[in-house]
Amino acid sequence: MTIESILGAIVIGAIIGALGRLVLPGRQPIGWLVxxxxxxxxxxxxxxIAxxxxxxxxxxxxxxxxxxxxxxxVIGVAVVAGIRGRTRV
Structure with a gap:
């Protein structure tokens, strides 16, 4: 892996993760790194899958x-938010 592919994965991951959080209704108790x-x-x-x-x-x-x-x-954010929401009681 080159540094460009690693940085590209981080940027694409940030965009896809942010879109997943935007599509999922409600508030998710997870940080931006997660x-x-x-x-x-x-x-x-x-x-x-594609x-x-x-x-x-x-x-x-x-x-x-x-x-x-x-x-x-969206599925990943929902699962992580559900797990983190239960542990923070």
Whole structure:
């Protein structure tokens, strides 16, 4: 891995994680670092799902892949927020 790919993963993860938090209604008791980590993981899983479905390489912007990544990020944010919300009683 190069430094550019690592920085790219962090930036994409931050964007996907932020979109996941925006789509999920309500307030989530997680910080931005956790959001970025969830976003990075969601981007990787969303890309893997897109590859399995055969939609990862389309001409132009890969909207289906982005939607898959955001959906996975919403699920990830909800799970992490649920876990963190229960432990902070």
């Amino acid at each position: 959001t970025i980590i969830v976003g990075i993981v969601a981007a990787l899983i969303g890309t893997a 590859q399995v479905l055969g939609v990862e390489t389309t001409s132009g912007i890969d909207w289906i892949e982005i939607i898959l990544q955001v959906v996975v990020a």
